[in-house]
Amino acid sequence: MxxxxxxxxxxxxxxxxxxxxxxxxxxxxxxxxxxxxxxxxxxxxxxxxxxxxxxxAPKTRKSPTAKKKPAKPSKPKYANPADASQTWTGKGRQPNWFRAEIEKGTTPEGMEI
Known part of the structure; x- marks a missing residue:
């Protein structure tokens, strides 16, 4: 045809x-x-x-619709001595207030919550 x-x-x-x-x-x-x-x-x-x-049969692939559980926010580990509302978990980049306190001579253990 x-x-x-x-x-x-x-x-x-x-x-x-x-x-x-x-x-x-x-x-x-x-x-x-x-x-x-x-x-x-x-x-x-x-x-x-x-x-x-x-x-x-072994399952080798995950379902494309499977969802991950949302990550739980970490608890703060350090607090700014001058302003307790500023906290840091100790993970990731150090906040400016934390670096400034370290430069002043404050130890990280002194800022722990």
Whole structure:
């Protein structure tokens, strides 16, 4: 079946596209059935069913919809002696007030909460 696409109207092209899509779906279903039969035959040679194999198959990939638990905020470990509302967990970059207190000679243990 040879079609000259340039001479076809838009409606004819759309019908052809719809027919091709239907044929692709049918071919995929046919291939799936053939693969299923081949897999069942291969599993049967070893005395298993496909259900037996799918239950024991190791799960190697995480679900793309799996969500991570939100990280818990760390508790503050240090407080500014001049202003107790300024705190720092001891993680990440040191705040300016912490560095200034260290330069003054205050020990980190002296600022612990």
């Amino acid at each position: 040879s079609n000259d696409l340039k001479s076809m109207s838009r409606k004819e092209l759309e019908k052809l596209l719809a027919d091709v899509k239907k044929a692709l779906v049918a071919a995929q279903a046919r291939d799936r059935r053939a693969a299923q039969k081949a897999a069942e035959k291969a599993a049967a040679e070893f005395g298993f069913t496909l259900n037996d194999l799918s239950e024991t």
